[in-house]
Amino acid sequence: MTKAALTQAGLNLIQQALSIYDSDLRLAVWNRRFGEMFDLPQRLMTEGATFEETIRHLVAAGEYGTVTDIEAFVRARVDQARAFEPHYMERTRANGRTISVEGAPLPQGGWVTVYTDITAVKRQEQLLRTRSELLSEEVLLRSEKLAAANRKLAATNAALEEARRELTEMEARTRLTTEMMPAHIARVDATGHYTFSNRRLSSVMPGRPSDILGLHISTALGPAYEKVKPHLERALAGTQSIFEFTDDGSSRRIRAVFTPDPQDPGVYILSHDVTEETQARAALQQTRRRELAVQLTSGMAHDFSNLLTIILGMQSKLARMVETREAEALVAGTLQAARRGGDLLNRIADITTHRAWRPEPVAPAALLSDLATLATPSLPGSVRLETDAQIEGSFLLDAGLLQDAVLNLILNAADACGSEGVIRVSARAIKDTWLELSVADTGPGFSEEALKHGLDPFFTTKGGEGTGLGLAMVYDMVKLAGGGVKLSNGAPGACVTLRLPLRRALSLPQSGLVLLVEDNPELRAQVREMLTALGHVVAEAASVEEACALAEGLEVDLVLSDITLEGAEPGSDLPLRLPHLPVHLMTALPPDHPRHVEARRRAPVLTKPFTADELSAFLGHRRSAA
Incomplete structure (x- = not known):
């Protein structure tokens, strides 16, 4: 037997009549006693039967005695039902029996009504009145009023208890909902102390406590408090503040909303981790920049390439026509410059043509080992390459783009070292948020100008031999992934650090x-x-x-x-x-x-x-x- 059938069977066994009408005034739940008490036809004992038709039937059957204007009577009862309020009343029916009517609204709309036949109770009260010779008329009246009041009070208590239960359930559901949300929801009072928290601060900002009720916001947030303090003061002054900041302790990017409490002095706080969103936004912005660069340079590069082709052809023809040593030197220089222009066009094409970041499972240790194998033969014998993978496991990376970028950095470091030196390539995780790859050398380091403009296209410190696009290509690759590049000097030498979003690759089953x-x-x-x-x-x-x-x-x-x-x-x-x-x-x-x-x-x-x-x-x- 289904739960619905069991419920209906149980309702049919109770002595009171019961009916539940929904917010549209249609019958939703009832028991057999409801039909028996009011002698209702089957059509009014069917789900969806309207309250209006039921009242009209009861009036016609004489339930309410003589009614002169039936439609006005029905309309008045329907209007009362639409503005339903908890009530208890006792009514003597046209057949002489007395019933109590106890009604209560439902939180979903509609109401439930319980009808109890209290004829026997009323008769006992009457018998007590007629047979008692010891009780005065006043005592009898008070007893009757007290009995009626007790019945009404019981109904009111039941309604209050149900309201309390619903309020408790609503509060529990609200707290559960806030605790399940992937955001920190809290409130601080005018002094900055937490009066509410959904215990999610530690998940949004790792390293912070979960139980922060009663703590001051500066204690809970630690060093990050200085970044949010101006926004908190603005919200306490009555102005909402929406902002983002980077939590230095966890390297997470946090978006926060501080909203003034309109009733009591205080501020509601909503904060969540937008690190991945920020990384994706940065990658998208870089893609748009590259698309714009393609539009600006593709036409120019095409025409320039055609011009170089013409120049190379004419210079080759000129070399065959003129055989003097001076002319040969001029022709050779012109050809070399033209070919260098062609190489420059190819590098521009590498940056501006469409490239996509295609992540796949990559083990940093294996990647560095392969890089050492590829790069070592190209290094001078006195320059040593060292690798250090301080992280285990596989991560979602574009191995091809990343390998090209790091190889470029290794070769640049080798040029900086000159005849001898050490190049160190390392990989490590930062706060489980970033994967950091760094290439450091023991050369002279970056100049002040290089630290400022090293990532700019066409900036070079190699004079006529450099194109100034190597670091720009590395920067472009990292931005495609949603990361960033940092240039710095160590002791001694230069260091280029690539930060990429840390995405752990789950090991895939072979079956x-x-x-x-x-x-x-x-x-x-x-x-x-x-x-x-x-x-x-x-x-x-x-x-x-x-x-x-x-x-x-x-x-x-x-x-x-x-x-x-x-x-x-x-x-x-x-x-x-x-x-x-x-x-x-x-x-x-x-x-x-x-x-x-x-x-x-x-x-x-x-x-x-x-x-x-x-x-x-x-x-x-x-x-x-x-």
């Missing part, structure tokens, strides 16, 4: 259950065959909602999802919806499509169409070190 999310049945069948051939068991879904439902009930080892799916949510939301599972994405969208770009910030992406071997490598079955 097990794969949740395949694809809304195209034909493509889903093809990918399923590839996965089963790799030794995986496959469960299938066509939407994010369906995938999340399956993930709750199955032991899923890996999620492989298309970005574009049926339903409102894209597949790129799955890394957020299923953070405990490794999620890999696939798409036929071009690399510069906004959805493709956003998806790469959250998970590795495989571009369609792909072969079984490409899928195998993508899922780690043939994983390389970098």
Whole structure:
């Protein structure tokens, strides 16, 4: 028997009549005694029966005695029901029986009413009145009034108890909701002491306490308080303040809203971690800058390339026509300058043409080892290369772009060292937020001008031999990933530090259950065959909602999802919806499509169409070190 059937059976066993009408004045719940007490027909004992028709039937049946204007009577009762308030009353029916009517509104709208036949109680009171010779008339009246008052008081107490229970449940739900939110919600009074907190400060700003009730905001925030103090003072003065700041202790970027309390002196605080959003925003801004650079330089570079082609051709022809030593030297110099111009155009093309940050699982230790293998043969014999990976595991990085960037820095460091020296390349994690790669050398270090302008395009300290685009390309690569570059001097030598968003790569299973999310049945069948051939068991879904439902009930080892799916949510939301599972994405969208770009910030992406071997490598079955 279902819970609804059990509930209805229990209601039918009680002696009181019960009815519940919803906010539209339609019958929602009732028991058998309700129909029996008022002799209601079956049509009025059906879900959805209107309160108005029920009253009209009761008037016609004589429930309320003689009523001259039936429609006015019904309309008045309906108006009372729409403005329903808790009440208790006792009414003698036309058939001579007396009932008590106890009603209470429901928080969802509508009301519940309980009808109790108190005829026997009234008769006992009457019998007591007629047979008692000892009690005075006044005592009898007081007894009757006291009994009625007690019944009304009991009804009121029941209503108050229900209201208290609902208030307690509402408060519990509100606190649970605030504690589940990925943000810190709090209030401080006029003195800056916390009067409320959802205990999420430590998750937004690691290293801070969770239990902060009664603490002063300066104690809870520590050094970061100086950054928020002006905004707190502005909010205490009555002006809302929305701002961002970097928490030096955790390297997190925090967005905060300080809102004045309109009732009591104090400030409501909402703060959350926007580090990943800031990194993505920086990457998007860099992409837009590069697109603008492409528009500005592509036409000029094309025409300049044509001119260089003409110059090279004419100089070659001139070299054959003129055979004097002076002319040969001039022609050779012109050719060298033209070829150098061509190399410069190629470097400009490397910066301005479309490049995308395509993260994949990369082990920093293996990456540095490969870099040492590649770079060492190009270094002078007296220059030594050292690597130090202070971090273990795999991270989502673009191995190709990162390797090119660090190789460029190593070669620059070798030029700075000259005939002898040491180049140190290290990798470490910063506060579980950034992955930091640094290239330091024992050369003379950066000049003051280089520290200021070293990342600017075309700035060079190599005179005519440099293009000034090496560090600019490194800077461009790091900004594509949402990170940053810092130039500094050590003791001795220069140091270039690359900070990249730290995204740990979950180790992928070589077999097990794969949740395949694809809304195209034909493509889903093809990918399923590839996965089963790799030794995986496959469960299938066509939407994010369906995938999340399956993930709750199955032991899923890996999620492989298309970005574009049926339903409102894209597949790129799955890394957020299923953070405990490794999620890999696939798409036929071009690399510069906004959805493709956003998806790469959250998970590795495989571009369609792909072969079984490409899928195998993508899922780690043939994983390389970098």
